[in-house]
Amino acid sequence: DIQMTxxxxxxxxxxxxxxxxxxxxxxxxxNYLNWYQQKPGKAPKLLIYDASNLETGVPSRFSxxxxxxxxTFTISSLQxxxxxxxYCQQYDNLLSLTFGGGTKVExx
Amino acid sequence: xxxxxESGPGLVxxxxxxxxxxxxxxxxxxxxxxxxxxxxxxxKGLEWIGYIYYSGSIYYNPSLKSRVTMSVDTSKNQFSLKxxxxxxxxxxxxxxxxxxxxxxxxFDYWGxxxxxxxxx
Numbered sequence: 001d002i003q004m005t006x007x008x009x010x011x012x013x014x015x016x017x018x019x020x021x022x023x024x025x026x027x028x029x030x031n032y033l034n035w036y037q038q039k040p041g042k043a044p045k046l047l048i049y050d051a052s053n054l055e056t057g058v059p060s061r062f063s064x065x066x067x068x069x070x071x072t073f074t075i076s077s078l079q080x081x082x083x084x085x086x087y088c089q090q091y092d093n094l095l096s097l098t099f100g101g102g103t104k105v106e107x108x
Numbered sequence: 109x110x111x112x113x114e115s116g117p118g119l120v121x122x123x124x125x126x127x128x129x130x131x132x133x134x135x136x137x138x139x140x141x142x143x144x145x146x147x148x149x150x151x152k153g154l155e156w157i158g159y160i161y162y163s164g165s166i167y168y169n170p171s172l173k174s175r176v177t178m179s180v181d182t183s184k185n186q187f188s189l190k191x192x193x194x195x196x197x198x199x200x201x202x203x204x205x206x207x208x209x210x211x212x213x214x215f216d217y218w219g220x221x222x223x224x225x226x227x228x
Contacts (some may be wrong), residue, residue, distance in 0.1 A: 034214045036154075043156065043203055043218035050212045087154055091213045095167055097156040099191070 002026050002090050006100035012108045019075040021103045023066075023088035029065045034091040038102075039084045047086075048073065075105075083107055110135040112219035114203050120198075120226050126191040127227030130219055137180060138162040142207035143187045144215065147200040155200075159207050160187055175219065194226045 003026040013019050022058055023033065031051040037071035046055045048064035051071055061076045088100040116128035126219070137143060144159030158168040160178045168176045172191070180187040191198060201223050205215040 046214050046216050049214045086207040102153045
């Protein structure tokens with residue numbers, strides 16, 4: 001299995017801050033990575049696919065980058081409605097999809 | 109508007125079989141997409157269980173493969189999950205979702221999730 005390691009596991013930032021989350025794969029997955037947002041009590045929502053492509057309707061303050069084993073997810077200016085847990089997910093191996101452990105984002 | 113809705117017992121006894129169904133509306137399950145199950149233990153992260161194509165092709169998470177069975181019913185536009193020999197570690201919110209493969213494989217539509225508790 002490809003292991004996905006996210007960091008940090010949680011963070012606290014102020015409204016307007018730039019927030020960065022990293023996701024590291026245990027082996028090269030090219031750009032086969034998605035990012036999801038999950039608000040409390042809700043299903044995950046796709047934000048980014050193919051490592052850097054913004055899903056339709058998702059605000060432009062969200063972005064993703066990276067390839068190979070190291071990936072970054074960024075919120076350029078944190079908003080109160082961005083409070084959620086964020087997950088990366090690899091699809092290099094469709095026989096064994098795996099998610100990262102999640103990063104909980106809170107407002108300071 | 110594509111909608112998915114999970115249904116099934118919220119309480120299952122240890123060693124029994126967990127059975128869930130996902131009803132799809134606003135989209136034909138026979139179109140070119142896969143249909144998957146993902147679970148999330150309380151307070152923990154997401155775990156992919158498996159996905160199925162309308163024709164019956166299936167991929168299961170290797171760690172659950174021996175206990176999982178998925179099926180699809182195109183006449184009812186729904187698909188199902190069975191997980192046998194459950195224990196407390198199978199307590200989780202179970203989500204069904206569509207795996208969109210048109211551009212890149214991602215889960216773009218999700219059900220609201222259903223909590224299944226394994227307890228006697």
